[in-house]
Amino acid sequence: xxxxxxxxxxxxxxxxxxxxxxxxxxxxxxxxxxxxxxxxxxxxxxxxxxxxxxxxxxxxxxxxxxxxxxxxxxxxxxxxxxxxxxxxxxxxxxxxxxx
Numbered sequence: 001x002x003x004x005x006x007x008x009x010x011x012x013x014x015x016x017x018x019x020x021x022x023x024x025x026x027x028x029x030x031x032x033x034x035x036x037x038x039x040x041x042x043x044x045x046x047x048x049x050x051x052x053x054x055x056x057x058x059x060x061x062x063x064x065x066x067x068x069x070x071x072x073x074x075x076x077x078x079x080x081x082x083x084x085x086x087x088x089x090x091x092x093x094x095x096x097x098x099x
Contacts, residue, residue, distance in 0.1 A: 001087055001090075002019055002020055002023045002024055002067060003019065003049070003086075004019040004022075004023070012031075012035075012050065012052065013031050016028060016031050016052055016054060017031070020054070020056070022064065022066070023064050023066045023067040024061055024062060024064065024067050024070070025060070025061065025062025025064070026056050026057075026058070026059070026060075026061065026062075027056065027057040027058065028054055028055065028056060028057070029055050029056060029057045030054065030055035031052050031053075031054050031055075032052050032053040032054070034052075035050035035051055035052050036051055036052060036053045036098075036099075037049075037050070037051040037090065037093055037094065038050050038051070039089050039090060039092075039093050040089075041085060041086060041088075041089040043085055047086065049086050049089075049090065051090065053099065074096070075091060075094055075096050078091055079091060
């Protein structure tokens with residue numbers, strides 16, 4: 001799942017577009033007005049993620065230093081993979097039937 005932080009002064013929409021382009025070479029055609037999910041978790045400090053529903057113009061993925069492959073998983077399949085802490089937390093609140 002691509003992601004990243006916002007640059008100073010950047011809106012969530014600008015950050016989403018930039019991160020998808022930088023990490024995967026993908027162009028967005030739609031970003032929801034509000035996050036579909038917002039959740040927190042604690043590692044060394046408390047952290048938060050806002051997940052926006054996004055549509056892409058194509059799936060012609062370009063590997064980068066930050067993202068080397070793309071895969072599609074069901075929620076159950078994803079729970080069997082070694083994941084980052086924020087994705088583990090996301091799966092706790094993710095409702096596939098809503099998408």
